[in-house]
Amino acid sequence: MHLRKIMLLLLLWLAFGSHATGQEFAPIEPEGPEKPELWVDFSIEGGFYNQDLRIELSSPGAQIYYTTDGNTPDPRVGSHKYTGPIDVSTTTPIRAIAVKDGRQTKPISHTYFIREPESNFPVVSIVIPPAVLFHPASGLFVKGHNIVDTIWKMPGANFWSKAEVPMNTEIFEADGTCVFRSGAGFRLFGGMSRLFPQKSITIVARDRYGQKRIDYPIFGKKGLKKYKFLVLRNSGSDFGKSHFRDGLMTSLVDDWDIDKQDYRPSQVYINGEYWGIYNIREKINRYFIAGHHDVDKDSIDLLEHRFNRKTGSRRHYQRLLDFLDRYNLDEPSNFTYVESQMEVDNFLKYQIAQIYFDNQDAGGNIRFWRPQTPEGRWRWILYDTDWGFGLHDEQAFKNNSLAFHTEPDGPRWPNPPWSTFLLRKLLENRSFEKAFVNRFCDYLNTSLSSRVVEQKIDEFQLRLEPEIPRHLDRWHLSLDRWYEQINQMRIFARQRPDHCRMHLMEKFDLGREREVRIDVSEGGKVILNHNLKLKGAGFEGKYFERVPIRLQAVPRLGYRFSHWEGIDVPPDAGEFTLSLTESAYHIRAVFEKYVHPLAGKVMINEISANNRESGDWIELYNYSDETVQMGDWIFTDRGHEFMLPDVTIPPRDYLILCEDSKDFVQVFPKAYRYIGDFDFGLNKRYERLGLFSPEGALVDSIIYEVPPIDTVFTMNLLLPNLDNADFENWELLRGIGTPNAANRYYVESTIQARRELWIEIGIAAGVILLCIMLLALRAMGKI
Template sequence: MRLPTLLETIFLWLLCGLPLLVPAQMPSQQAYQPPPLSVEFLPQGGFYQDSLTVELLCPGAIIYYTTDGAQPNESNSRRYSRPFKITATTVVRAMSVLAGERSNVFSTTYFINEPPTSFPVVSLSITPSLLFDPLQGLFMRGTNAVDSLWHLPGANFWSRRELTANMEIFEANGQLVWRNLVGFRLFGGMSRLFPQKSMAIVARKRYGDSRIRYPIFGKNGLKKFKYLVLRNSGSDFGRTHFRDALMTDLVKKWDLDVQDYRPAHVYINGKYWGIYNLREKINRFYVAGHYPVDKDSIDLIEHRLTRRYGRTDHYRRLLDFMEKNSLADPANFAYVSSQMEVNNFMDLQIAQIYFDNQDAGGNIKFWRPQTPNGRWRWILYDTDWGFGLSDPRAYRNNSLAFHTEPNGPNWPNPPWSTFILRKLLENKDFERRFVNRFCDYLNDDLDSTAVLARIEKFYQRLLPEMPRHLERWRLKGAEWQNDVALLKTFAAERPAYLRRFLMQQFHTGGVRQLSLGIAKGGKVVLNEAIDFRDTFSGKYFEKIPIRLQAVPDLGYRFVRWEGSGVSSESPVLFLELVQPDWHIRAVFEKFEHPLAGKIVINEISCNNKQSGDWVELYNNSKERVNLEHWILADRKNEFRFPAYTLPPKGYVVVCEDSAKFLRSYPKVQSLINGLSFGLDKRQETIQLFSPETSSVDSVGYRLPPMDSVFTLNLLLPGLDNGDPGNWELTSGMGSPDAANAYYLASRIQVRRSLFMQIGGALGVLVLGLLLLWMRRKGYF
C-alpha cells in the first residue's frame, strides 16, 4: 500500500493526533553462536513416591555421570549408554563432551519416597572423599589431631579449606527454587566436635553466581545472600535444637541486629543429614544487606579488638575516652552517645542478662559506618550457652552481677567484657533508663506468658519433623522433650529473679503495679520500649520514675491524664510510683487540625547511603506556616523543629546531616539539619505534630527488602497519606525540595490533554473551513 507523504502525515497528525509513520529499524545482524553444551535430565529432579528411570540427553555428545555426589570426568566416571533406574534418594551429576569441548557439570537430586515435610530441603553434592576420606576428609579427624587434648587441635575439621559443592534448595511443596555451585566450609567453634557439623555456604562469581538469589527467609527477609550458614544449633546440638533461634526471636523487635532463621532438612550426596538451622552469616555482607551502608566502608570488630574489616582506631579512641572520663558528667555521656548507639548496646546487655548467656563475653561483634557521624552498633549472635544450657536451675543466676563484675576471670566475663556497661551505669539517667527498659521488656516480650507461647510455637513446629533427625544422630526423643521442658521452666521463673537482682543492685525500692488505659483516639508510649492502644499492666519500681507520652492519632488531640491522683494536660508525664498500685488513663478527643491535609509528608528517603535519611514536607496551603516547635516522630524518637517558616506551595527537607545531604543534592536550598533519628528501611511510622500535640499528618510504610536506592513519593499533595495506594516507590535519588515525578507527570498530562483538546477543536474548525471553501469553488 502507499504510505502517506511527510506533508500528508503531518496534516493528519495535526487534525487527528495520528502517530507519525516512520520506517522500522532493521535488527542488527550477529554471527550465529551455537548454544553451550548441556545435559538434560528426564524426568527432572524432585520428589517422587516410587523408583524411576532416568534418561540423560545431549544429542551427539558423550555423557559421563556419577550417582554418589562425585564430580564426573572422563577418567573415573560411568559413560552413559542407556537409561538407568533409581530406587532411593540419589544425586545425579553429569557432564558432556562433544568434539573436544567439555560442558559444565550439571547436578540434580531425586528424592524417592521421602516423608512429607513443612520445612525446606537443601541438597548438597560434593566429591565424597573431600569429606569422608580418613586421611584428608574435612569431616574427619585425620592424622594430625592431638588426641591428648579434648578439643582435638590439628583435626581436619578445624581446617578453613573451602571446597566446591552443588547446592539445591527446594521449598516444602517440592519446588526447586535455587541451584548452583557454591563454596563449602565448616563453620563454628567447639560445635565442630559434634557428629553433625555446621557448614558455611558462600556464593562466588567463579562458581556461577555471586549471590544466592532467593528469599529463603520469606517475604520479610533479604532477597539475596552472599553467605548462608547451615547450623547444627551450636552447643545446643543434641538438646532442644532451637535454643539460639528462640532467643533471637524473642528480641527481634528490639534495637538489635539479629540473624534470620528457618529450619531445613539437609541431604549430603543423597544421604539424610538431619535438621539444620538456616541462618544468616554475620559479616560485612550481612551489615550491608540490612543497612544502607557499603560493605567496603564499615569497621567491623569482634571479641575484644579483633579486626574483621576496616580499622579499630575509632573504637580504641572511644575506650580511651571512657577510661579517662567519668560518664556521670552529662557532657561526657553525650559524647559517648555520639560515638556508639547506646540504646542498641543497652538492649544487647538486657538480652544477655535475661538469657544468662554464659558465653556472652566470648561472642561479641560490633560495627560502624566509616562516616564522620558513624556510631558503633552491636550484633546479637551465638547465644546457645543461655537459657540454662549447662544448668537446669540457671534461672536463679544473678547475671546482672555477672555482666557488671569488674574483676572477672579471663573467661567467661573478663573485665574488658563488662567495662562499657559499668562505665555507662556511672550516669544516673542511663541507670534509670536501663532499669525501666529492663522492666518494659519483662512486662512485654520477656513476660513469662509471652516467652512460653514462643517456646510452644517452636516446639510445635519441630515436633512432627524431629523423629527423623533424632534417629539420624542416635538421639532420644524423651531427652529432647525434657530439654524443651527446661526451657519452659526457665521462662516461667526468670522474671521474678531478675526483678530481685535489679532491686538489690540499684536500690530501686519495692515493686509497684501499674495499670494503664486509653480512650479512643491515640496511643501511649511507656518509657522507650513499649507503646499500646488499649490497656497495659506491668510491674515497675518505687524509686525509678517512669515516663508516659500520649500520642494522638490523626484527627484527634490529647486532652488529659486522669486516675490515681493524677491530673495533667501535658502529653508527657513523669511519675514516681510511691503508692503500691496505679491506675491511669489517657484521654483523647476528636480534633481536626486546621492544617491537616495542608502540611503533608510528601517524600521519604530511608536507604540512601550517600545522603542519609530525610523527610520532605510540602505546604499545600495558601499561607505561610511557622514550624517552630513542631515535632516529627517515629515510634520511639522525636525531632523538634527549629524556627522555620514554610511558604505557600513550598517544600522543606529535614535531614540527618546537611553536609552529607548536600553532597548528594547540591541544589537543594530549603533544608533543616539535625534529624535526630534514622528511618527504618523496611517498616516505619512517621508522624507530624503541631506544638499543641495535635496530629497533623501520619505516614506508615512496610517495604520489601531492596538493595537499590529509592524514595517513597506521595502521588499528589492532596491525597490521603494514610492510604498506601497513594504512594509510589520510585528508584533513584528522588526529588527533594521539588515536585514528585508523578505530580509533574500529572500536570504535564493535564496540559497535554488541554492542548490536544484545543488542537482538535482547531483541526475541526480548519477542516470545516476547508470543506466550505471547496464547496464554494465547486469541487463538489
C-alpha cells in the same frame, strides 16, 4: 493476478496484522536468561516424587558424563558416560557435565527425592565427593591422623579445617519448588560444636562455582532478598537438646533494634542421604552488615572478642576504650562524647538480652561494628546464645547474671574484666543506670514476660514436633530428652523475670516494687520510657519506687490527645515524668477525634493505582471558595506517609500527588499542578487513603476495594458534592484518567444539565410566544 493477491494480502495485514503486534493488546512475555552454548538438559527436574523415574540427559553435539554418588564427573576416571536413560528408584543426586571440543561445563546437579517423608521445612541438598568429607586421612567430617585425642578439644582434627571446597547445592521450598540450584563453596562452620557428629556447614555463593549470589529471600519478606553466605547450623552447643535454643532467644528481641541472624529450620541431605535438621542462619560478616544497613561492605569496621579485627580497623574503638579508661562518665559532657562514639541504647539492649538469657558464654561471642564515616557509631550483634536458658543447669533461672556481667575481677573465661568493662563504665552515669533499670523492667513486662516467652517456646515446639523424631533417630538421640529440655526452658521462662528483678534490687538502690497499669483509648498510643509503644487496654508492669517512669501520649492521625485519668497532671501534659510514690497506679490516656474545618471541602477526587507508565497518583479537589495552603499536610496509605511540600490549591481547582513526577508528566504533559514523589505505591485491589493537616486533623479519608482488573483504570468520584467516603459514589473507568480536569461523569452530567436547561428555556420561550400570539389574535378579534 499475482499483483492483486499481493495487494489483497497487504490490505489484510494493514487491517488486522499490524494491530496484533500492538503493546496494548499483546503483553510482552519476559524473556528468560539464555542458556550457554554448552549445557546439560535433564528431562525431569530434580524434586520430590512418589514413583520411580527414568531420567534422560541431553547436550547437542557433546558427550555427557555423570555420577550418582556425589563425585565430580570426570571424563578420565570414575564417571559414567551417558549412553541412555538413568533409572532412579531411591533418593539420588545426578551430577553431570558436558564435554565438547576440549571444553566442559561446570558440574550441574539435580537431586531426585523418591518417596521421602513429607516435610513443612525447606530442603537443602548438598552434592559433594564423599572422599572430601569421609576420607580417613583428609575427610573434613573425620578426625584424621593428626589429632591429639588426649585433649577434649581434639586439636589437629580434620574438622577444624578452614578449607573451602566446591560442591553442588539445591534449595527447595516446603512446597517442592526449587529456588536455588548451582555450584557453590562448602566450608565447615562453628567452634566447639564441630565436635558433634552433625557438623555445621557454610554455603558460599561465588561466580567461579556458578552463581555469585543465592538470589532468593529464604527468610521471607522481612529478610534480605539475596545472600552471599548461608549457614546450616547444627544448633551449636544445643545439639541433642532442644535444637532451637538460639533461634528462640534471638526471636525474643525481634523488635529491639539489635542486629541478629534470621532463623529457619530445614531438612538437609548430603549425596542423597538424610542428614537431619539444620537451622538456616545468616553468616555474620561484612556482607551481612551491608545487607541489613545499606552501607558499603568495604567501608566497615567489624571487630570480635576483645577487639580482634575481622575487617576494617580497630583504631576508633581503641580510642574509645582509652577515653573510657581516663574519664568519669557521671560527668554529662563525657557521657555525651561516648554517645557520639557508640549507640549506647543498642548496647544497653544487647546487655539486657544477654543478662536475661543467662548466656554463660557471652564473653566469648562478642561482635560489634561501625560504618567508617565521621559519625559512624559502634553497634553490637547478638549471636551464638546457646549457652543461655539453662543449657547445662536446671536452676539457671536463679543465676545472678547482672553480677556476672559487671564483675570487675572475673577469670580468663567466661567473664574476664575486659568483657565487663564497658557496661561497668556506662553504669557510672546515673542517667544511664536509670535507663538501664527502666528498660530492663520494660522488657520483663513485655517481650521477656513469662507469658510471652512461654508462647514463643510453644510455637517453636509445635513447629519442630512433627519433624524432630526423624532427626533424633538419624543421630541416635532421645525424644524424651528433647521434651525434658523444652520443659526446662519453660521453667526458666516462668521463673526468670522475678529473679532478674531481685538482682536489679541487689545491685542498685531502687526502693520497693510498684505496680503500674496503663490503658489507652482508641485514637493513639502511649510511649513508655521512650521505648514501649502501648495501645489498647491492659498493660500491667512492675517498676521501682526510686526510678521515675516517663509517659508520652501520641495521637494517631485524625485524633488529638484529650487528657489523662488516674493521675493528677495538667490536662495539656502530653508528656511527663511520674515519680512512683504510691504502691499501685492505674492510668488511662484519653484521645478524641479531630476533624479539620475543610473536611468535605478538600477531597480525594480521582485515584490511579494501576498505571505503570505514569506511576500511581491521586487527584485532590478544592470544593471551597478559598485558596488552601497545604504545606506539611500528610497523605497516607496503609503504613506509609507523605508530607506535602509548600503548595496551594486555588478554589474549585485540582492538585495531583504522584508517585513519580517525571513519569507522570511524560504521560500527562498538559498537567499543570502536581507534586511528588511519594515513595510508595498504591494497592490496586484494596487501600485505605487519608489526608491530614499538619496538626493531624482529618481532612479526608476513603477506603476502596475493587475486583481484579488487568488493564489501566482509574477510580473517579461522580460529583464533587457527593460523599466520597461512600464508594457507591465512585465509578471505575478504563483508561489513564483525567488529572487536573473534571471527571467524566461530572462533565457529562454538566453537559446534560445544560442541555436540559436549554430545552426547558426553549419550551418556556415557546409557551410564552404562543401565549403572546393568542393574545394578539384575540385582540384582533380573530379568536
